[in-house]
Amino acid sequence: xxxxxxxxxxxxxxxxxxxxxxxxxxxxxxxxxxxxxxxxxxxxxxxxxxxxxxxxxxxxxxxxxxxxxxxxxxxxxxxxxxxxxxxxxxxxxxxxxxxxxxxxxxxxxxxxxxxxxxxxxxxxxxxxxxxxxxxxxxxxxxxxxxxxxxxxxxxxxxxxxxxxxxxxxxxxxxxxxxxxxxxxxxxxxxxxxxxxxxxxxxxxxxxxxxxxxxxxxxxxxxxxxxxxxxxxxxxxxxxxxxxxxxxxxxxxxxxxxxxxxxxxxxxxxxxxxxxxxxxxxxxx
Numbered sequence: 001x002x003x004x005x006x007x008x009x010x011x012x013x014x015x016x017x018x019x020x021x022x023x024x025x026x027x028x029x030x031x032x033x034x035x036x037x038x039x040x041x042x043x044x045x046x047x048x049x050x051x052x053x054x055x056x057x058x059x060x061x062x063x064x065x066x067x068x069x070x071x072x073x074x075x076x077x078x079x080x081x082x083x084x085x086x087x088x089x090x091x092x093x094x095x096x097x098x099x100x101x102x103x104x105x106x107x108x109x110x111x112x113x114x115x116x117x118x119x120x121x122x123x124x125x126x127x128x129x130x131x132x133x134x135x136x137x138x139x140x141x142x143x144x145x146x147x148x149x150x151x152x153x154x155x156x157x158x159x160x161x162x163x164x165x166x167x168x169x170x171x172x173x174x175x176x177x178x179x180x181x182x183x184x185x186x187x188x189x190x191x192x193x194x195x196x197x198x199x200x201x202x203x204x205x206x207x208x209x210x211x212x213x214x215x216x217x218x219x220x221x222x223x224x225x226x227x228x229x230x231x232x233x234x235x236x237x238x239x240x241x242x243x244x245x246x247x248x249x250x251x252x253x254x255x256x257x258x259x260x261x262x263x264x265x266x267x268x269x270x271x272x273x274x275x276x277x278x279x280x281x282x283x284x
Contacts, residue, residue: 025122035110035123039102039128043131051138054138057139058091065214075216075217084143085248089213090139091245095133095136095176097205097209099128099180100205101205102128103187104184104188107188124188128184165247166244171240172237176234183269211229212238218239218254230254233258233259233262234258236258240255
């Protein structure tokens with residue numbers, strides 16, 4: 001013995017409301033990277049088209065929405081080409097919907113790890129959300145190409161191209177991540193105990209789509225309901241993306257309210273997840 005004190009790490013289930021221990025996320029950052037990369041590879045493993053799915057999904061969705069809502073229903077698009085108008089909203093929405101679905105199932109998908117080794121459980125849903133960023137980047141490239149095509153054709157005026165407001169785009173991406181992660185943490189915590197939650201997630205996402213102005217303009221919403229709809233964090237995100245990419249004037253109070261709701265959802269979801277994570281190994 002050299003006289004030095006032996007360090008002992010004791011792992012015990014938490015009780016009641018506990019701290020988030022965000023410093024552990026940094027300590028286990030390599031595991032976060034590994035799980036994120038794993039989710040990305042699993043998404044395209046044994047697929048015929050591979051990464052082309054990230055291009056086809058927004059393109060096909062845009063075509064379908066254009067035919068149904070622009071051609072048949074004559075939905076207003078704030079004096080912008082409807083395909084670009086919809087695609088600008090599908091960028092954050094597609095990322096949000098996929099991230100939310102993956103995050104809600106992240107605990108069940110990582111059950112083999114959670115029942116054997118210790119690591120910060122918040123890493124699993126966080127990795128599930130971050131795993132959707134490559135698809136978002138590819139879809140953003142599709143939007144850039146579509147914008148250039150409409151400019152060359154003369155269907156889009158250079159006057160409506162974004163200016164300095166484009167610099168705010170990363171802020172709206174972060175809002176999307178907060179909304180997806182915050183909601184996903186609530187659902188992930190519940191799905192570990194109640195298995196039927198995972199069956200409700202697709203219906204939740206579908207309903208959420210039509211409560212968000214993806215296929216229609218936010219200006220079509222009655223002003224008296226502005227405060228109420230602002231409680232949907234994705235409304236502020238969609239308006240922000242259209243402002244940053246197509247210079248469509250947003251409703252700033254709605255964006256600010258949506259940002260506050262996204263932060264509240266993330267904080268409360270994280271604390272709820274930490275409270276219930278002690279029972280994951282028993283329920284999975």
